[in-house]
Amino acid sequence: MVTEPILPRIRPAIAALAPYRQGRQAGPDAFKLSSNENPFAPLPSVLEALQDTTPINRYPDATAGRLRARLGARYGVDPDQVHVASGSVAILHQLILATASVGDEVVYAWRSFEAYPSLPLVAGAVGVQVPLTADARHDLDAMADAVTERTRAIIVCTPNNPTGPIVTSAEFAAFADRIPADVLIILDEAYAEFVTAPDAVDGLAERVYERHPNVVVLRTFSKAYGLAGLRVGYAIGHEKVLDAARTTGIPLSVTAAAESAGIASLDAEAELLERVAVLIKRRTRLVTGLRAQGWDVPDAQGNFVWLPTGDGTDAAAAVFADEDLIVRPFAGDGIRISIGEEASVDRVLEVAATLC
The missing domain is CATH 3.90.1150.10 (Aspartate Aminotransferase, domain 1)
Structure with missing residues (x-):
């Protein structure tokens, strides 16, 4: 038996x-x-960088310092305003853990990236789904209306995965103005390099995190840069917000190979x-x-x-x-x-x- x-x-x-x-x-x-x-x-240059990576019997730099410095120089921010992790979804997870707990709420559009529903649940919080508009876009007014005293974070995905439309610059600016300054806004721009709409928000070019320190912008090397198998993404925002993400992250999760490939990809951009x-x-x-x-x-x-x-x-x-x-x-x-x-x-x- x-x-x-x-x-x-x-x-x-x-x-x-x-x-x-x-x-x-x-x-x-x-x-x-x-x-x-x-x-x-x-690219051959990326493969060459991988061959020259630190031997795999050694731990990587836990801060991904070289890549953070390179991204900081690129976007005109201090390296401490850059956070690198094993994919942008890892940073999403870290930010939700840092801001939301039992009884708190996380607002996001739906349908959107399918990992979003699990993030608040793992943190013990409640996910608040706001339906997309009839043309598969974020309903930012409805998302702002959904904010309560329990809201700790909001995720805005542009272009929206899996439906495709963007959030415009004007729409995001009006939305951010409506959100309380102590509520985190995560601007998930994993597909930014593919955007051709002239009115689309560009969180990094517009430096939205300066006017609104509660905004963190996410990007990734997985899509346009073709490094999905190496898992490396980054965030730019206020240093103290990113320190919270670094605190909740798993140490040494960004490999030396991923960091080297990211730098080589920027060289070959x-x-x-x-x-x-x-x-x-x-x-x-x-x-x-x-x-x-x-x-x-x-x-x-x-x-x-x-x-x-x-x-x-x-x-x-x-x-x-x-x-x-x-x-x-x-x-x-x-x-x-x-x-x-x-x-x-x-x-x-x-x-x-x-x-x-």
Whole structure:
């Protein structure tokens, strides 16, 4: 007779929370369009930097000091106003842990990045979801209205993952003016390099953290810079706010390889942004083709497009998978399709045409 072992008691909220579900992996003949990865191979200069990295038997610099100094010089801020962690989502986690606890609230739009709901729950706080507008954009007025005395943090994702639209500069400025100064605003700009909308907010170029010290801007090397497998992202904001994030972070989580690759990527930024321009052209071609078929595709400003497939989402994703196109379904809502290899664009259009 086999009996189940007695296990440690798990917090009910954690036991009920589904783990983060990564995009489905693709077979050798399939296009993986499920994880918003950059389809281009690493640049030779980045690979060379990885070979020259500190030996892996040594710990990395816990502060990622070289990369922080480089980013500080780039954006005209003190290195202490830069925080580097193992991906921008790690910084999100750290900031929520630093600001929210039992009885507190964290406001975010929905649908948005699927990791957002877990962040307040892990901290013991409550997530407050504010529905997107009819055109899949943040409803910033409704988000501001949702702020209460218990609100400790607000997440604004622009361009919004997975739907694609941006928050404009004017909209964000008006929103930030409405939020109490002691409530953290996290401006998640993971896809900023892909934005072409001239009125989009750019938290770093506009230095929004100076007028509003409660704003922290997030960026990542995972998407435009193609370092998703190395996990490195950064935040810029007020030093004391970032000190709180550094306090809650896991020490030594940014590897020496990730730091070196980040610096090498900044050195090769012009070449990397040429690749981004290619992906933007593919995005435009895909959006144009899908709309011509009758799809109601929202404004696409990231490296992905959104198909509002509603109740037919899982069935539609299965059709794509049968044609070796691995996409990201969000049951009951829609499908996110990353911009991948050139050949994938025509394949996506061919399959999408059968689903209209």
